[in-house]
Amino acid sequence: MKIAIAADHGGYELKNRIADYLIELGHTVTDFGTNSADSVDYPDYAFLASKAVADNSHEFGILICGSGIGMSICANKVKGIRCALCSEPVSARLSRQHNDANMLALGARIIGVEMAKAIVDAFLNEKFEGGRHEKRVSKIECCDINS
Numbered sequence: 827m828k829i830a831i832a833a834d835h836g837g838y839e840l841k842n843r844i845a846d847y848l849i850e851l852g853h854t855v856t857d858f859g860t861n862s863a864d865s866v867d868y869p870d871y872a873f874l875a876s877k878a879v880a881d882n883s884h885e886f887g888i889l890i891c892g893s894g895i896g897m898s899i900c901a902n903k904v905k906g907i908r909c910a911l912c913s914e915p916v917s918a919r920l921s922r923q924h925n926d927a928n929m930l931a932l933g934a935r936i937i938g939v940e941m942a943k944a945i946v947d948a949f950l951n952e953k954f955e956g957g958r959h960e961k962r963v964s965k966i967e968c969c970d971i972n973s
């Protein structure tokens with residue numbers, strides 16, 4: 827699969843580990859940075875990767891910051907993105923089955939590398955169940971403050 831990945835300074839080390847892991851698994855990874863511990867603003871990186879998923883050039887995206895919260899808030903502002911912030915695999919699996927999540931946010935100050943890998947595995951190996959969830963997910967897309 828083609829996967830977009832991005833992080834801020836709080837997440838870049840874990841981002842590099844996860845990018846390597848994804849490549850090991852045979853995925854194609856586009857790394858949108860950042861690539862050092864120099865302080866940056868997470869929205870800049872979140873939006874780069876989110877746009878790459880929203881324009882369908884990448885099937886999934888993974889965002890990492892200190893808590894995962896800032897990254898997930900930004901991603902969910904992008905039309906077409908459904909980003910799940912997960913700190914264990916069950917939520918990651920459910921985010922695919924029920925919410926058709928197309929991006930995963932992780933908190934590098936919350937979880938370790940092995941947990942992050944387990945969450946990524948759960949996310950990428952699960953499918954959207956469709957059915958009753960289809961209508962609910964379509965309502966997310968239609969949400970508009972004027973309607």
Ligand code: RB5
Nearest residue numbers: 836891892893894895896
């Ligand atoms: C950076 O210090 C930190 O605020 C950021 O990585 C993230 O946790 C924001 O949600």
